[in-house]
Amino acid sequence: MSYPVALSPRVRAVLPGWHGPQAPAPTHQVPGAGDALERALGWVEGALPRFDPAADGRARPGPPGSALLELVVVLRQLYHQDLPAPLAARVGRCLDGAAEAFLRGGFRHRMLRATPYFQYYAWLVACLLDTGRLPAAERDALQHLVDRGHADLHNPTHPPHGVLELRYVLDLAGVTHRLPDHRTLYEADVLAAPLDPLYVTEVEAYAVTHVVYYLSDMGLIPLHSLDEAQHADCVHAVDTLLDLYLCFGNWDLIAELLLCRPTLGAEHTPRDQYALECLLLAQHADGSMPGPHFDPRMHEALPAERRADYAFARSYHTTLVVAMTLADRLYGQGRPDARNGAAR
Template sequence: MSWPPLPAHVRSDGGTPLDEDEAAERVLARALRWIEANLEWFAPGRWEEFLPRRPFRPGPLLELLGLVRVLDRSGVVPKDAPLPSRALALAEDAASEADFERGLRRGDEFFPYHLNLVALLEVLGRPQPTLRAAGEALLAADTGGHTRPYKPVLTRTELRYFIDRGGFTAPAPLPDIGTLHRQSIAAQHPDVLQLTGSETYAFTHVLFYATDFGHHRHLLGGSEAVAELRETVRVLLGVHLARGSLDLLAELLLCDSALDDGRGSGPLVYEGWNALAGAGLPDGALPSPVHRPEVLAGLAGDKAAAYLFGTCYHTTLAAALAAAVRKRSPAAGARQPVGFPLPCADPEAIRLWALKASGASAAPASARVAWSAHLGPLLALSVQARDPDVLAEVVHAAERLGQGRRPLVRSAAALLAAWQPTHPTLQ
């Protein structure tokens, strides 16, 4: 059995719950204030004064420009406002360095990111004609073989998205985004009970590219395919909400907005936004999985600022991006707490949940709805922890809730039987 330790924010009291609109607005406002206050650290030279050099030096700037584009498109912050203008100036400076063009022309594994920075600068009104021409020539010459069918689907999907967004000419061997999506993890009916963290990141990023960060859904297939994706997203959202994995929680909230059909978000999405709203550090930053408060406590001055930035910027950007995309969601609107929260990813907390849910016959309808929404994440957590005793209790609770015939419950019960065929719950 393996239940990983939980970050401190999972067990802390997040304060009075907000409705979903208020929580998302708080996340966005605090994240943007923090990003603006720490903008200097996005410059590669400033980063490298205290932090290890990144393989793709302007990586944080590239993420920031992606946010700037969505903020502008969503009508939240126009691209000529102070924050985007300063971000674009930093990105222009990075692209003007000789090292950047040398990196572009190498055509190595970071070629797509060089191309993407050039594309985003142009999309946001800061064209780089020399670099663009170099990118076009390198694509035509198939530098690095990035478009070949033997390359991973995710990396080809990413490259195709960058090419299309930047208006580059796609090489003939590279399929369109719709075709690549159909070959990807997102369209291959992933086993939500057993997805790893890296597979979940791949899943979210495919959806980012296939929907252009929530701008459309026409490449995902019909309503049945979209509904399956939405269900997968919400189970995974619950898994990473329970674990306190704020990076993936933010990415999955973005995916949920991208797949929203206007019929409401459900209790896990409400809880997810409140978790992001309540997990921020005093200055508004959201910690990543590598952030360690005890390390930060031993630092001061610029060293502390650099550590805080390096371990928080990605999660904070992801949360701001999710909140900006949510503004375009057809079902965006105030949703209220249900009063039956998802337990954290702790075996005793889940056992207590199962005990309550197993007495569901006398519970109000709102509790049954909330508990039924929790089943998928709790089954997945128990399966991934390889904990047959907790899994058995969650399966039993599912049966008492009248959900025993759900495919996910039956899959979990089959795994339990394969692990321990003599387990008393299976007799």
């Protein structure tokens, strides 16, 4: 196994002992992965107020509720993992806090009224229903919006992966709809065409990981809905992108791509091991993971009162996906259907 020589400064910074492409491949075990997961979830629980769209009047990154949505999506995936009791309890407390944030004040009503944010509302409802944090009446409200056309489901300007996402989340919520089936949507998506690493954009890379997630219930079940050729193309795309973003040191996409591989039935490789060790070495002492836009020099140059906001906005998503990937590698392999644990 040879590793990429053209490593970015971001990768070199966390690999002071790396000696080039002839370095021996790491072993199958990743010492410290369990501790890293505990630190990451500890950081998430400590940062819960910052995910709340209504708390303390602070501006949140992205559209209203986007940080809360991303939190809930990952917590729901962790909820269905066979985690040790202390970690499962922490996930449960975080889900309780997220449900309170969703229901508090006028946030839920603002999501209900604003058509552009329908998908955010649908995600939050689906995940919180699936984890037992909302009453069934919330599903009825979501079904009412779909039935009345409020969701704008059949807008021809929606990209195929966006429609695939919407189909997945409505199916997860148990809402009836008339969207095309998975195969039709997949064949119109980014993965249906050959992927050239010289020209692929970051947006396309995220579209690849998200398509895999929507077809595999966020990595909780094996992906069986593709034919043999489509499956092979999908594995090749994920592997190509993992090589590419490992060179760049983009921990966010590395974590997302690593979660895709076992879902696709790909064997654990020395390259996977190398990528996991990179993630562990990049983790900050407080458990957070620096995102692609986190600049330590800028962070240090900010006034002390602004550093926490800067770090949260540029770290929370990467911390969440790394926690999800580590949990899957430690506790989620070999399950034919992780949602059998849904009653927990």
